[in-house]
Amino acid sequence: MEGNPQPQKSTPLSRELTRIISSYNKHSIQLKMNLKETHAFFREIRQNYSNACASTIGTESASFEAGQLSCISFPSHEEEFLRNTVGAAPYVVILGQDCAARYQLLNCLLGERLLPLGPEAGEACEGVQGTVCKRRKLCFSYGRQTRLSLALPGQYELVHQLAANCGRWDTVPREDLEIHEECEDPAHRLAELEITLHHPLLQVGTIMVVPCPNVQPIEEALEDYTRGVIPILLYAINQDTLSTEQVCELRKVKEMLLYPLCFIRVPDSSTAVSPDLGHRPEKDKDKEKSSLHKQLLSLGLLSGSAGNCSCGAPSQTPAPGAKPQSMLGEGFDRLHRLLVPFTRQVLQNQQVEAANMLNGLHCRCLDLFINQAFDMQRDLQITPRRLEYTREKEGELFTSLMAIANRKQEEMKEMIIETLSSMKEQLLEDAANLEFTDIIVTTNGEAVTSKEIKSCIHQIQELIVVRLNQAVANKLISSVDYLRESFVGTLERCLNSLEKSNMESSVHNVTSNHLKQLLNAAYHVEVTFHSGSSVTRLVWEQIKQIIHRITFVNPPAITSEWKRKVAQDAIESLSAAKLARSICSQFRTRLNSSHEAFAASLHQLEEGHTGRLERTEDLWLRVRKDHAPRLARLSLESRSLRDVLLHGKPKLGRELGRGQYGVVYLCDSWGGHYPCALKSVVPPDDKHWNDLALEFHYTRSLPKHERLVDLHGSVIDHTYAGGSSIAVLLIMERLHRDLYTGLKAGLSLKERLQIALDVVEGIRFLHSQGLLHRDIKLKNVLLDKQNRAKITDLGFCKPEAMMSGSIVGTPIHMAPELFTGKYDNSVDVYAFGILFWYLCTGSVKLPEAFEKCSSKDQLWTNVKKGSRPERLPSFDEECWQLMEACWNGDPSQRPLLGIVEPSLQSIMGRMCGPERKGSSLEDSN
Numbered sequence: 069m070e071g072n073p074q075p076q077k078s079t080p081l082s083r084e085l086t087r088i089i090s091s092y093n094k095h096s097i098q099l100k101m102n103l104k105e106t107h108a109f110f111r112e113i114r115q116n117y118s119n120a121c122a123s124t125i126g127t128e129s130a131s132f133e134a135g136q137l138s139c140i141s142f143p144s145h146e147e148e149f150l151r152n153t154v155g156a157a158p159y160v161v162i163l164g165q166d167c168a169a170r171y172q173l174l175n176c177l178l179g180e181r182l183l184p185l186g187p188e189a190g191e192a193c194e195g196v197q198g199t200v201c202k203r204r205k206l207c208f209s210y211g212r213q214t215r216l217s218l219a220l221p222g223q224y225e226l227v228h229q230l231a232a233n234c235g236r237w238d239t240v241p242r243e244d245l246e247i248h249e250e251c252e253d254p255a256h257r258l259a260e261l262e263i264t265l266h267h268p269l270l271q272v273g274t275i276m277v278v279p280c281p282n283v284q285p286i287e288e289a290l291e292d293y294t295r296g297v298i299p300i301l302l303y304a305i306n307q308d309t310l311s312t313e314q315v316c317e318l319r320k321v322k323e324m325l326l327y328p329l330c331f332i333r334v335p336d337s338s339t340a341v342s343p344d345l346g347h348r349p350e351k352d353k354d355k356e357k358s359s360l361h362k363q364l365l366s367l368g369l370l371s372g373s374a375g376n377c378s379c380g381a382p383s384q385t386p387a388p389g390a391k392p393q394s395m396l397g398e399g400f401d402r403l404h405r406l407l408v409p410f411t412r413q414v415l416q417n418q419q420v421e422a423a424n425m426l427n428g429l430h431c432r433c434l435d436l437f438i439n440q441a442f443d444m445q446r447d448l449q450i451t452p453r454r455l456e457y458t459r460e461k462e463g464e465l466f467t468s469l470m471a472i473a474n475r476k477q478e479e480m481k482e483m484i485i486e487t488l489s490s491m492k493e494q495l496l497e498d499a500a501n502l503e504f505t506d507i508i509v510t511t512n513g514e515a516v517t518s519k520e521i522k523s524c525i526h527q528i529q530e531l532i533v534v535r536l537n538q539a540v541a542n543k544l545i546s547s548v549d550y551l552r553e554s555f556v557g558t559l560e561r562c563l564n565s566l567e568k569s570n571m572e573s574s575v576h577n578v579t580s581n582h583l584k585q586l587l588n589a590a591y592h593v594e595v596t597f598h599s600g601s602s603v604t605r606l607v608w609e610q611i612k613q614i615i616h617r618i619t620f621v622n623p624p625a626i627t628s629e630w631k632r633k634v635a636q637d638a639i640e641s642l643s644a645a646k647l648a649r650s651i652c653s654q655f656r657t658r659l660n661s662s663h664e665a666f667a668a669s670l671h672q673l674e675e676g677h678t679g680r681l682e683r684t685e686d687l688w689l690r691v692r693k694d695h696a697p698r699l700a701r702l703s704l705e706s707r708s709l710r711d712v713l714l715h716g717k718p719k720l721g722r723e724l725g726r727g728q729y730g731v732v733y734l735c736d737s738w739g740g741h742y743p744c745a746l747k748s749v750v751p752p753d754d755k756h757w758n759d760l761a762l763e764f765h766y767t768r769s770l771p772k773h774e775r776l777v778d779l780h781g782s783v784i785d786h787t788y789a790g791g792s793s794i795a796v797l798l799i800m801e802r803l804h805r806d807l808y809t810g811l812k813a814g815l816s817l818k819e820r821l822q823i824a825l826d827v828v829e830g831i832r833f834l835h836s837q838g839l840l841h842r843d844i845k846l847k848n849v850l851l852d853k854q855n856r857a858k859i860t861d862l863g864f865c866k867p868e869a870m871m872s873g874s875i876v877g878t879p880i881h882m883a884p885e886l887f888t889g890k891y892d893n894s895v896d897v898y899a900f901g902i903l904f905w906y907l908c909t910g911s912v913k914l915p916e917a918f919e920k921c922s923s924k925d926q927l928w929t930n931v932k933k934g935s936r937p938e939r940l941p942s943f944d945e946e947c948w949q950l951m952e953a954c955w956n957g958d959p960s961q962r963p964l965l966g967i968v969e970p971s972l973q974s975i976m977g978r979m980c981g982p983e984r985k986g987s988s989l990e991d992s993n
Contacts, residue, residue, distance in 0.1 A: 079179035081404040082269045085411055089158050089272040092298075092415040095709060099422055100155040102705050106426065109698060113140050140433055146425050152296065153422045158415060159297040160275045161290075163321070163329075164304030165314055167203045170277050172334045173304040176403060177275065178208070178267055184239045202247045204261055205289060206277035211264025216244060218259040221292050226259050247283060257283075286317050290324055298418050300411050301329045309363055318369055328394040330410045331364060335400055361396055370394050388714040388739075392417050416713055423710035430703035434765055437696045441869040442838070444688040448681060451566070455674050458562050462670070466663045473655045480540070481648035487539045492639055495535060499528050499635030500628040507626075524626060528634050540651065566673060692870050697758030704761040704782065704796070707768070711781040715739035718746055718783060718799055727847075727861075729756070738799050741780045745802040750788065750795045760796055762870070767862045770837055775830030777801050777850055777860035803858060807849040811912050818980040819855045820907040825972050826857035827900060832965045834859070835893050838867045844899035845878045846906060868892060879924045880914070884932045884957055894959040897968070901954025905937045908947050946975050 078086075142150070160177065164170035171183035183206075205221075216233060218226040231241040240263065247257055260279075269275075274297075278289045293299065301321070310318070321329070364370040371393050392413035397406035504527055507520050624630050721734030730749035738744050751757040767779045778801040788795035805813075807823065815823070827849055834841055841848075842864040849857050883898035885891045906912065913919075915937030921927035936955055939948050950971055956962050963971075 078268055079176075081407060082177060082179055082267070084404055084408045085160075085177070086269045086272055088408065088412050088415065089269075092158055092419065093272055095419055095713060096155050098705070098709055099419060099426070102426060102702060102709070103150055103154050106430070106702055109702065110140055110142075113695065140436070142429060146429065150422055150425060153298070153418050156296055156298045156418075158273045159293060159299050160273060160302065161293050161299045162275065162277045162302050162304065163286075164278075164302075165307055165310070167201060167280065169304035169306040169334050172306070173302060173332060174206075174208070174275065174277055176334075176400070178265070178269065180267075181239060182263070182265075183245075184242055200282050201280045202249075202283050203245050203280045204247055204259065204283055205279040205292075206245075207260050207262045208270060208275040208277075209262065209264055210267065210270035212266055213264070214266065215264045216240065217262050218256070219262050220255060220259055225262075226256060228256065228259075281313075281317070286320055287324060290321065294325060298415060299325065299327055300414050301325070301327055302407075303329050303331045304334050305331055305360065306334050308359055310360075310367075315367060318367075322369065327414065328392045328410075329369070330407065331360075331369075331394070331396040332403065332406070333358075333360065333396070333398040333400065358398060360398070364394075364396055370396055420710055420713050423706050423713065427703055427706040427710060430699055430706055431765070431769070434696060434699045434703055435769070437691050437699065438867055438870060441688060441691050441696070442867065444684050444691070445869040447684055448688065451677055451681060454562055454566050455670070455677065458566065459670060461562070462663075462666055466659060466666075469659050470656060473652045473659065477648050477652045480651060481644045484536075484540060484642075484644040484647050487536065488639060488642065488644070491535060491539060492636075495532060495639065496632050496635050498535075499531060500632040502528060502531060502631055504626075521624070521626075524631070525634055528631060529638060532635065532638055566677070696870065697762060700761035700765045701757055704764050705784060707764075708782045708784040708796070711739070712783045715781065717785065718744070718797060720746060720748070729760075734802070735799060739780055741799070741801070743802045744780060744799050747798040747800065748785075748788075748795050749798065750793050763862050763865060764796075764798065766839060766865055766867070770834075770839075773830070773833045775826050775833060775858055777803065777858045800860070801858075803850040803860075804853045805851050806847045807851060807857065808846040808912055810851050810855065811846065811906065811910060815855060815910065817910075818976070820910060821972065821976040821980060823849070823851070823855065823857040824900075824904055824907050825969065825976065827859065827903065828965055828969050828972060830857070830859040831896050831900060832969065834865065835896070835965065838869075839865050840868060840871070840893045841865050841896050841899075843878060843881070844896055844903055845881045846903065846912065849903070879927050880918050882928070882931070883955075883959070885959055887928060887932065892959065894962045897954050897962045897965060898956075898959075900965075900968070901951045901962075902937065904947070904951045904954065908943055908951070909940060944975070944979065946971070946978075950975070 162170050162173055162177075164173065168185060172185055174183055175181050175185070207221075216230050218228045218230070220226070230244045231237075232244050240261075244261060264270075276293050278284075278286065278293070290299075303318070318329075361370070390413070392410070395406060395410055397403060399406075504524055507523055715738055718735045718738040721736060724732045724734055724745060726732070730747045733746045733748065735744040735746040736742060738746075749756075749760055751760055764779070764782055770776065772778060780799045780801070782799065783797045785795040785797055810823075811820075827844070831841060831844065839862075841859065841862065843861065844859070848859060848861045850860050851857055881899040881902045883891065883895040886895055905915065917930065917935045917937060918927055921930060934957055936952075950963075950968065953961075953963050954968065
């Protein structure tokens with residue numbers, strides 16, 4: 069048999085397993101490519117932002133990198149799972165009660181009697197009559213010729229003469245399978261017997277047979293076999309029950325691996341006619357639950373739901389994506405009915421989990437980019453407005469305070485006179501009782517030096533100035549308190565927001581401190597007569613005159629009466645008019661200084677924001693044009709792979725229709741949904757790929773809604789047009805017809821108004837999710853058999869923050885502002901207005917104003933000039949007013965859909981109520 073280049077015998081079982089493993093390998097290539105591109109994308113993103121941070125420390129990109137890029141990576145546990153799973157080779161690992169059972173199962177899988185059975189197979193592994201079985205581990209792999217060799221696992225081949233290489237053989241010679249007692253070479257004892265065969269099953273996978281426990285403990289063997297592979301664990305049983313040692317071994321296997329086992333009852337070697345046709349006696353087949361089944365169930369090695377029929381096949385077909393369970397097959401003649409679904413479940417489960425994990429990461433990061441785009445768009449819009457608002461409010465505050473300073477001078481004069489008058493007695497009393505500092509006054513008030521007299525007078529003056537300062541300042545502050553509430557609080561909040569978003573650290577601290585000082589010091593109007601102030605100097609100049617009037621020839625006695633007299637003279641000598649003028653002048657000077665410093669700081673802040681907003685706009689552009697589309701495509705690929713793994717490739721039925729971007733087919737059923745519609749799209753370039761991928765992401769991210777056509781899933785067809793192109797198959801809910809067809813066939817007034825309500829409800833839901841449809845038209849509204857409407861074709865549907873200003877839509881439904889590139893969700897209100905015109909006419913005939921146009925350009929020109937559909941005589945007044953409001957040329961004047969919906973309900977109730985037999989609209993049709 070050595071050197072035989074002919075392929076080995078193939079059985080239906082091996083062919084089916086070959087097909088399943090081949091499919092697994094094909095999908096593994098796609099998964100590996102997606103994972104590789106995902107890693108490359110994340111590395112590129114991190115590198116780009118790292119470079120941006122290095123060149124512009126503290127900018128918005130630095131903030132984005134620090135705050136958000138931690139999510140643009142694999143969580144460690146997911147990365148480890150994907151590293152170990154994606155691309156892992158499938159290995160069939162055969163365990164069993166003894167060598168005879170394992171060998172018989174191996175022969176059945178390959179459809180050839182390669183390993184010895186019966187008396188040639190040797191004694192049981194536990195040893196009988198002192199004989200110990202020492203069969204080495206076996207590895208079956210693909211080769212053009214049959215060849216046997218000894219090799220250390222994953223290392224190198226040993227130089228050793230094998231009996232199989234010395235002549236012809238029918239089964240692998242027993243002496244090559246065994247480890248001889250006299251062998252002392254450790255490498256030779258650990259070596260596995262590698263057998264290469266020209267067999268189709270081995271072209272796609274490897275088969276391992278574990279050694280006897282006497283050669284290597286099961287834990288070590290499995291650790292070698294399952295590292296970096298997906299093991300399909302088969303356990304061959306040729307006895308009615310498991311021994312204690314075998315149960316212990318199985319428990320170790322269960323602890324080590326999270327994979328299920330397929331227990332297979334093989335017949336005794338003496339009763340087996342051939343490896344692929346062995347069977348159990350009929351009486352055993354008829355048993356409902358064997359003792360072996362009950363034992364495995366009681367040991368927790370089978371789950372209660374893993375029931376099998378007597379032939380060995382699962383009693384119930386598991387749901388797609390269900391976690392594989394351990395199985396027991398007791399009918400060896402129908403082995404393929406057990407092994408095929410078991411193998412499919414094990415391999416499919418690993419790839420579905422990997423695809424789900426990849427897609428979950430793609431979707432999380434894509435949503436992060438979209439949310440970031442919203443934040444950046446809002447920043448670009450609101451920051452200039454905040455700066456302008458701050459400038460205006462500060463100007464208003466400055467003007468108001470200056471006006472107060474100007475008009476308050478006369479009031480302040482009266483206030484000072486009134487204050488001095490009300491405080492005079494208390495001031496005199498306080499002055500009389502004043503205890504001087506740094507001056508020793510005798511108890512009898514004897515005269516002191518003229519220097520000390522001056523110091524006493526100065527301290528009395530300080531007392532008067534402090535009390536006057538406090539009283540006047542309190543009244544002045546209370547007179548402008550309302551300004552602090554209406555201006556300063558708002559300014560502070562606005563400035564705090566501007567400062568937080570201005571991340572230029574070199575400017576941030578200076579500007580922040582300036583602004584806070586200005587607001588707190590200037591605009592909180594804390595009037596203070598410090599020692600150098602003009603008010604204090606004025607008071608001191610007036611009080612000095614008292615000192616000159618006092619004769620120092622005979623210095624006076626420092627008594628209470630003297631202190632009271634000094635204080636009274638000082639108060640009487642103050643000029644209220646001069647004080648008021650000086651205070652207001654000081655206040656105006658302070659305001660001017662604060663205003664100029666504020667303007668300079670605000671200009672500095674504005675310059676910092678200008679540079680930051682330029683970087684933000686650049687980043688926003690990259691997110692919209694590059695990052696999000698690339699990630700959306702990876703997401704579409706990972707989700708489509710998951711869908712095809714679970715549900716297979718859909719079968720195309722008859723063609724239902726063609727559009728600008730694809731062909732729609734009937735699809736009987738897919739993924740538990742029926743009937744379905746299948747939209748086949750062949751993206752001609754990367755832009756169309758990106759648009760399609762983003763459309764799929766937005767649509768799939770939406771919660772289910774009864775007014776939107778449900779998208780069931782997607783499959784990427786790599787074999788389209790003989791493999792020359794790639795098509796994306798979008799599988800969606802199948803409805804009866806579109807609105808265009810419905811209007812041509814004829815719809816009642818009540819049905820048409822209900823359709824209008826359904827469309828508004830669907831658009832409102834899209835808007836509530838932050839999306840614009842941008843292509844509302846007759847053919848994008850589908851009807852079910854009850855003529856209830858659902859919106860479809862979200863090809864142009866996008867969040868406002870992700871729009872690039874491109875001109876999209878169907879000409880007659882496009883709002884004028886679409887041509888400027890700057891628009892919002894009111895374009896859908898405009899399109900609904902045109903749609904409502906058709907619903908009110910009950911036909912698909914073009915409006916006269918549009919029918920006269922010879923080209924799209926002429927139509928668009930007329931629309932921008934105000935051309936709209938005409939009013940028909942049959943139109944109800946309220947309906948006409950509603951459509952006119954919806955297609956208003958000024959987007960800000962169009963009604964919100966929250967107003968349109970109740971208006972429609974009112975119209976419907978009035979025109980289609982139970983008491984109404986018909987209507988003008990009805991009669992027109």
